[in-house]
Each structure stands twice: as structure tokens, then as C-alpha cells.
Amino acid sequence: xxxxxxxxxxxxxxxxxxxxxxxxTKAKPAVSFGGKYRIIDFPMSNCINSxxxxxxxxxxxxxxxxNRHIGIGTPWDLDRRNGGVTILAPHVxxxxxxxxxxxxxxxxxxxxxxxDMHNPEYVLIISxxxxxxxxxxxxxxxxxxxxxxxxxxxxxxPIEEANRFGIMNADGNDKIYEFEEKPNFPKSNLASMGIYIxxxxxxxACLVEAHDRYKDSxxxxxxxxxxxxxxxxxxxxxxxxxxxxxxxxxxxFEAHMDLIKTIPEFNLYEDFAKIYTSSDHQPPQFTGPDADxxxxxxxxxxxxxxxxxxxxLGPDVKVANGAxxxxxxxxxxxxxxxxxxxxxxxxxxNTIIGNNVRIGVGDNVPNAQKPQVYDTGITxxxxxxxxxxGVTIGKNCAICGVTETLHYHNAQLKSGETLEV
Amino acid sequence: xxxxxxxFAGGQKxxxxxxxxxxxxxxxxxxSCYRAIDFSLSNMVNSGINKVxxxxxxxSRSLHDHLNSSKWWGFGTKHGGMFVxxxxxxxxxxxxxxxxxxxxxxxxxxxxxxxxEYVIITSxxxxxxxxxxxxxxxxxxxxxxxxxxxxxxxxxxxxxxxxxxxxSDGRVDEFEEKPLEPFSSIVSLGIYVMKRTLxxxxxxxxxxxxxxxxxxxxxxxxRKQKAVYGMMYDGxxxxxxxxxxxxxxxxxxxxxxxxxxxFFKEPYIETKNKDExxxxxxxxxxxxxALIGSGAVIDGLVENSVLFRSVRIAENAxxxxxxxxxxxxxxxxxxxxxxxxxxxxxxxxxQSIKGTKHNPKIIRxxxxx
Numbered sequence: 001x002x003x004x005x006x007x008x009x010x011x012x013x014x015x016x017x018x019x020x021x022x023x024x025t026k027a028k029p030a031v032s033f034g035g036k037y038r039i040i041d042f043p044m045s046n047c048i049n050s051x052x053x054x055x056x057x058x059x060x061x062x063x064x065x066x067n068r069h070i071g072i073g074t075p076w077d078l079d080r081r082n083g084g085v086t087i088l089a090p091h092v093x094x095x096x097x098x099x100x101x102x103x104x105x106x107x108x109x110x111x112x113x114x115x116d117m118h119n120p121e122y123v124l125i126i127s128x129x130x131x132x133x134x135x136x137x138x139x140x141x142x143x144x145x146x147x148x149x150x151x152x153x154x155x156x157x158p159i160e161e162a163n164r165f166g167i168m169n170a171d172g173n174d175k176i177y178e179f180e181e182k183p184n185f186p187k188s189n190l191a192s193m194g195i196y197i198x199x200x201x202x203x204x205a206c207l208v209e210a211h212d213r214y215k216d217s218x219x220x221x222x223x224x225x226x227x228x229x230x231x232x233x234x235x236x237x238x239x240x241x242x243x244x245x246x247x248x249x250x251x252x253f254e255a256h257m258d259l260i261k262t263i264p265e266f267n268l269y270e271d272f273a274k275i276y277t278s279s280d281h282q283p284p285q286f287t288g289p290d291a292d293x294x295x296x297x298x299x300x301x302x303x304x305x306x307x308x309x310x311x312x313l314g315p316d317v318k319v320a321n322g323a324x325x326x327x328x329x330x331x332x333x334x335x336x337x338x339x340x341x342x343x344x345x346x347x348x349x350n351t352i353i354g355n356n357v358r359i360g361v362g363d364n365v366p367n368a369q370k371p372q373v374y375d376t377g378i379t380x381x382x383x384x385x386x387x388x389x390g391v392t393i394g395k396n397c398a399i400c401g402v403t404e405t406l407h408y409h410n411a412q413l414k415s416g417e418t419l420e421v
Numbered sequence: 422x423x424x425x426x427x428x429f430a431g432g433q434k435x436x437x438x439x440x441x442x443x444x445x446x447x448x449x450x451x452x453s454c455y456r457a458i459d460f461s462l463s464n465m466v467n468s469g470i471n472k473v474x475x476x477x478x479x480x481s482r483s484l485h486d487h488l489n490s491s492k493w494w495g496f497g498t499k500h501g502g503m504f505v506x507x508x509x510x511x512x513x514x515x516x517x518x519x520x521x522x523x524x525x526x527x528x529x530x531x532x533x534x535x536x537x538e539y540v541i542i543t544s545x546x547x548x549x550x551x552x553x554x555x556x557x558x559x560x561x562x563x564x565x566x567x568x569x570x571x572x573x574x575x576x577x578x579x580x581x582x583x584x585x586x587x588x589s590d591g592r593v594d595e596f597e598e599k600p601l602e603p604f605s606s607i608v609s610l611g612i613y614v615m616k617r618t619l620x621x622x623x624x625x626x627x628x629x630x631x632x633x634x635x636x637x638x639x640x641x642x643x644r645k646q647k648a649v650y651g652m653m654y655d656g657x658x659x660x661x662x663x664x665x666x667x668x669x670x671x672x673x674x675x676x677x678x679x680x681x682x683x684f685f686k687e688p689y690i691e692t693k694n695k696d697e698x699x700x701x702x703x704x705x706x707x708x709x710x711a712l713i714g715s716g717a718v719i720d721g722l723v724e725n726s727v728l729f730r731s732v733r734i735a736e737n738a739x740x741x742x743x744x745x746x747x748x749x750x751x752x753x754x755x756x757x758x759x760x761x762x763x764x765x766x767x768x769x770x771x772q773s774i775k776g777t778k779h780n781p782k783i784i785r786x787x788x789x790x
Contacts, residue, residue, distance in 0.1 A: 034698070034699070035698070035699035036698070036699055036715075074492070075694075075696075260701070262703050262704060262720075268698035269698055269701070269716065269718060269731075274696050275696070275698070276696050277696070279694070282454065282692070282694065282715070283452075283453075283454070283680070283683075283684035283685070283689075283690075284452060284453030284454050284674075284684075284712045284713060284714050284715070285453075285699075285700055285712070285713050285714075285715075286674075286675070286677075286680060286711070286712050286713075287708045287709065287710070287711050287713060288709070288710060289709050289710040290709070291708065291709060292707075293702045293706070293708055294702055294703070294704055294705070294706055295702065295703060295704045296701075296702045297698070297699040297700070297701055297702075298699055298700050298702060298713070299699035299700075299715070300454075300699070300715050301684070301685075303677075303680075308702075312699070313699070
């Protein structure tokens with residue numbers, strides 16, 4: 001195996017429970033984003049655009065769609081003879097039981113053999129939760145220039161929001177002397193982006209020790225504090241581009257609305273550092289004679305006959321005559337029936353909405369079952385669902401499955417209600 | 422599959438004027454994101470033919486660029502694959518391909534090294550979806566030597582086609598290329614099936630006699646001596662052989678029946694992936710009855726038009742009944758009607774470009790207006 005200077009380990013096993021129905025049947029990194037992409041496309045594309053051609057993807061929760069999407073890595077040019085992409089699932093080792101990945105560092109610990117096989121100088125740790133474009137090669141250059149043992153990418157956040165992040169306290173040279181997870185009284189505004197470069201020898205030793213000390217070793221909770229404990233060189237690498245955590249329904253929705261601004265802060269349309277994705281069928285998109293499409297992104301294969309404003313349509317979406325879609329995200333292969341009105345709703349893949357349906361109407365009542373997930377008025381309909389003709393659905397609703405008229409009281413699902421069949 | 426494929430993509434078509442100055446007709450962009458050859462290449466793969474030779478010659482750069490990897494069409498396999506055959510110099514040959522038959526003859530090793538029983542020969546500039554296995558079944562059932570796929574064009578002017586008459590049993594009777602006075606509305610679609618060994622024999626007979634054209638010197642010349650049959654096809658088929666037909670083919674994609682047949686019904690037509698983001702409609706855009714390629718950004722008005730990938734339409738620009746090829750930019754306050762704007766063109770603010778339905782105005786590739 002040829003030696004690699006730096007390889008990447010991409011943590012993609014998280015459930016992302018705050019994305020509600022969107023992660024019912026797939027891991028968060030496999031959730032669609034920006035019409036034609038999936039969240040994991042962003043770190044994967046960053047890797048290849050940064051010259052990192054060896055990527056281990058750690059999967060655990062509902063990996064089927066993720067595995068299918070990644071395949072052998074062809075869309076990202078990661079189908080390599082030497083290196084490329086490897087899916088790393090939890091596995092049974094000789095003489096003991098298998099263990100699930102119990103923490104972010106534990107997941108890497110369980111794959112030490114895989115990293116050793118490539119014998120890298122440095123390891124990049126990233127996750128499949130964020131939307132951003134970043135050149136990891138520049139970060140590596142910084143890591144080497146600082147003679148760092150661990151480098152953490154940080155974002156300057158408004159100090160009043162700093163209590164929501166892992167905050168790095170650093171000296172004038174950006175050398176980190178303290179790490180605080182969600183501090184009540186933040187001393188700095190440098191928030192960790194969950195992107196690390198480690199010198200592999202140092203990390204390897206630390207992972208082994210952490211495994212003896214903690215059952216669920218985690219980078220933020222254990223590894224970084226241990227590096228500090230042993231007075232290793234840890235530096236903050238400042239990043240000043242667009243970066244968005246899309247871990248909640250609201251932040252996921254807002255990140256989409258960012259994309260449809262006339263001049264978006266996050267630009268998908270520039271020629272360099274493209275984002276790649278696996279799309280097996282990509283005919284052009286048709287906008288009909290009576291259609292009205294404004295301030296929207298429309299992906300390949302869509303057929304739009306109705307009105308679409310401030311919305312994102314994934315590939316192969318059909319919007320029928322007389323349908324109205326506002327402030328919504330409609331994912332691949334879904335169909336919006338005639339004279340149906342959809343407002344502030346996220347509709348996952350391959351869902352069929354009947355005719356004369358109204359979604360997103362009524363009072364903004366938080367969801368009764370999961371008030372912490374659905375509370376900003378956005379209704380979410382899971383993939384492969386069916387909504388029958390003529391029903392009315394409120395705000396903060398969650399719907400999964402093939403529903404029929406008999407599942408609705410008076411053809412209605414009130415705001416904050418959940419329907420699973 | 423018991424057949425190999427040959428796609429003629431080397432021909433020059435002067436009738437396409439400026440549009441083929443820089444590209445072969447098989448490389449003509451159609452339907453927002455395809456090139457003409459995607460249709461025959463995809464048909465080959467979708468018919469289970471995994472060994473295909475693409476013969477190129479005239480203006481082949483953009484075609485070779487498009488064919489840079491066989492993986493787009495699923496040819497990236499150990500067995501079979503896509504062979505791009507271009508003219509070359511050797512001890513025995515130092516000429517360009519002198520005709521379609523000669524172009525196969527100069528690459529006869531491709532035929533001799535294959536074991537498959539049949540050859541399917543097509544041109545690379547037809548727009549259609551066809552399962553060549555149906556043609557092969559017909560060929561075998563008729564015990565034919567050569568099968569020609571034909572279509573009744575009804576009232577259309579066919580003087581640009583190979584015009585055919587068939588006998589009641591399906592055998593080809595008359596066959597004349599580009600006749601002055603067409604004697605039938607049935608034309609050859611340029612799709613042929615024959616045995617590989619028969620093709621080798623015929624090529625080795627005719628080329629040394631100085632006969633270099635596949636249609637004239639094999640299909641037409643041998644039609645009485647060999648069993649040459651015509652198989653009628655009635656699905657969508659369109660050939661690019663004039664500016665007007667090129668314009669009409671693109672406009673055909675605004676019909677939902679054409680899109681359903683060519684885009685949405687499996688098997689799919691594949692093309693080279695360019696990884697463009699979704700099309701972006703900005704707040705003041707108006708788009709009606711239009712086909713839009715990915716990566717396009719629209720601020721103005723687009724009506725009855727076909728936009729390719731990464732086209733930019735600025736505010737207050739109006740594009741009607743036009744075809745805008747990849748990467749072109751239409752500036753503010755422009756009016757574009759009945760035009761074909763080739764690739765990477767920049768139309769500056771306030772320009773007016775108008776053609777007519779039967780004579781669309783063409784703007785050359787890479788130009789600035």
C-alpha cells in the first residue's frame with residue numbers, strides 16, 4: 001500500500017434525530033440537500049477538491065441509502081486503485097463480541113487497522129453534518145507550519161451565540177489552551193467546526209489510551225482535553241467562509257433559503273471546487289406554459305406546470321397544473337397534485353401529494369409528540385409517503401407512510417399532530 | 422449479446438453551416454444537456470451491446486472531449502468497451518477515411534478480433550430510442566443478409582434522405598440516396614444489421630475496387646444479390662441534417678409526449694455528467710414553456726425556448742422561440758427571437774437578435790455580440 005500523506009475519516013453514523021421524519025429511514029449525511037445533493041456530498045467533494053483521495057466513511061445508523069449513494073465513489077473520482085473510498089461499518093473482531101461505535105473517537109479507534117494500512121502522516125477527521133466548501137490542503141499546510149499535533153478548524157461566531165458551540169480559548173498565536181463545550185460564559189468566539197487534522201502517531205496513541213479510560217470516547221469530550229492535558233500543540237485554524245450546521249429542521253430549512261437568494265452567500269455556481277453527487281438520471285427540466293417559477297432552485301428532470309415560489313425542487317419532481325408551492329423543499333421524485341397548496345413544508349423523496357390538498361395552514365402550534373423537533377411552523381412529510389386527495393394539514397405536523405382519507409379526522413390533520421401509518 | 426456496434430460519427434454536414442464549423446454533427450448539442458451521439462450510444466448499451474466502435478474523423482475534437490470516458494454510458498468494463506477509431510498513419514495506409522465503408526475497412530481488425538455473430542451499424546446523429554434487439558430478431562426471423570431500419574415520413578420532404586421502397590415481404594426494392602424526385606415517403610434511418618463475417622467479406626471485396634461508401638457500395642449495390650430487408654419503425658426519430666431540422670428537434674422536446682418517450686421511460690439516455698447545480702430562477706424571472714439545463718441562472722424572460730447548461734439570462738432580457746447553447750450569457754435588455762446562440766457566446770446589454778421560424782439567426786460559438 002503506497003503511503004498517503006493525509007487521509008480522511010468521515011463520521012457518517014449519526015442518526016440526526018432532530019431532523020425528525022427526514023432521518024427516519026436514513027442517516028443524516030444521506031438526507032437530500034440543495035435540490036440534487038445529499039449532505040455528505042459536501043465533505044466528500046471537499047476531500048477530492050483538496051487532493052485527499054483516501055476516505056474512510058464510518059457508517060452505523062440506517063446505512064442503506066448512504067451505501068448506495070457512495071457506491072465505489074465514482075461521482076467524486078474516489079474510485080481509485082490506490083486509496084479511494086471505503087465504507088467502514090462496525091464489525092466483530094476475533095475473540096470478542098462486536099461493538100457499536102459508541103463515540104466519535106471510539107469509531108476511529110475501532111478502525112485503527114484501516115488507517116495503519118494506509119500509513120498516513122496526518123489524519124483528517126470530518127463529519128457528514130455540515131454544508132461548507134473548504135480546502136483541507138490549506139489547513140494541512142497550516143498544521144505543518146505550526147508544527148501542530150492537532151489542528152481544529154474554527155469559525156468566529158457572534159459572542160452572544162457562542163454558548164451553543166464548542167469554544168476554543170486560544171492565545172495570540174491561535175494556540176489553544178482551553179476547550180469549553182457550550183460554556184455559559186464564553187471567553188472567546190472561536191467555535192469548533194468539528195473538523196480536525198491530527199498527526200496520526202499522536203492521535204493513535206491517544207485513541208488507545210482513551211479507549212482504556214472511556215467506553216464512549218469522543219473527540220470533543222475526551223481526545224481534545226487529553227491533548228491539552230499532555231500539553232500537546234493544538235492550534236485553531238480560522239475559517240471565514242460559509243458553514244452551516246443543518247442538524248435541526250429549522251437550520252436545515254434556513255440553509256435552503258440561503259441558497260435561493262439572488263446572490264447567495266454559499267455559491268454553487270462557480271466553476272472551481274464543484275460539489276459532486278451521484279445522479280443516475282439527469283434529463284433537463286421543463287417549465288410549462290402556465291407555470292410561474294420565481295426565486296427557486298429546480299433540479300434536473302422536474303416538470304413544473306404550477307406555481308413555485310421561494311422553494312427548492314429536487315430531481316424529477318412534478319408540480320401539476322394549479323398547484324402552488326411556497327417556501328418549501330420538495331425532494332427527488334415527489335409529485336404535487338393538481339390545485340394542491342404547499343406552504344413551509346419539507347417533502348422527502350418519492351412522496352405523492354394528491355389533488356386539492358392544503359399543507360401548512362392554521363396556527364403555529366408546536367408538535368405534541370416532539371415539540372423540540374417541530375416548533376417553527378414547518379411541516380415534514382417522510383419519504384415514500386402518500387397524502388390522499390382533498391385533505392388539509394396544519395403546521396408543525398409530521399407524516400410518515402401511505403396515508404388514506406380514513407386516517408384523517410374530517411379530512412384534516414391539525415397543526416402539531418403526527419400521523420404515522 | 423451476440424452483436425457488436427459501429428457508430429459512424431465522422432461525417433461532415435455542410436448543411437448545418439456555422440454550427441458544424443467546430444464540431445461533427447454527432448456532437449451537436451440537443452435537448453438541453455445531450456449531444457446527438459448520446460442517443461445511439463445509449464441505445465447500444467440499453468440493447469445489451471457492450472462493445473461499440475465510434476468512428477470519428479471530421480472536426481473530432483469536441484466529440485473526443487465528450488467521449489473522454491466510456492463510463493458515462495456504462496462501457497467501462499473489462500469485456501467489450503467503447504473504441505474510438507480515428508484515421509491513422511501506417512505502413513499500408515496514409516489516407517483519411519475515404520468513405521464510411523473505408524473507415525470500417527481501415528479498422529477491420531476490430532471486426533476480425535470480435536467473436537460476436539452480428540454487427541449493428543448506426544449513424545451518430547439520429548435522435549431516437551430504439552432497442553436494437555428488436556431489429557436483430559427481425560433480421561433473424563427474415564433470414565436476411567442485411568436489415569435496414571426504415572420509417573414512413575409521410576408528407577415530410579425526404580430529398581435529404583436515403584429513399585426506399587419495400588416489397589410486400591419487406592425486401593428492399595428501390596433505394597436511392599438524396600433523390601431529386603423522391604419516389605416514396607419511406608426512408609432509411611441509417612441503422613443496419615448484418616453478420617460480422619458478411620461485412621468483412623464485402624469490405625474486402627469492394628474497398629480494393631475503389632468503392633468506399635457503405636450505403637452506396639454495399640447496401641444499394643448488393644440489394645438484389647443479397648437478401649436486404651427493411652424493418653419499419655414508427656417511434657420518434659429525428660435526424661440532424663439541416664439548420665431547420667436541428668431547430669425543430671430541439672423544439673420537439675417541449676412536447677410532453679417526446680419528453681416522456683425519450684427522458685422518462687426506461688431505459689434512459691445517458692450523457693456525460695457535468696455536475697452542474699440545479700437551475701436557479703431568480704425573483705424577477707418569468708419562464709413559460711421552456712426546457713432548462715442545469716446550472717442555468719435566469720433573471721429575465723424565457724418563452725418557448727430550450728436553454729442548455731449554465732446559461733445566464735440577465736434581468737429584462739427576453740428570449741423567445743430560441744435555442745441557447747451551454748455557457749452563453751444574454752445581457753440585460755436583450756431581445757432574442759428565433760435564434761440559435763451557440764456555446765459560450767456573450768450577448769451584451771440591449772442587443773436585439775431576431776431570425777424567423779424557418780431561418781433562425783445563428784450566433785457563432787465563442788463570439789461576443
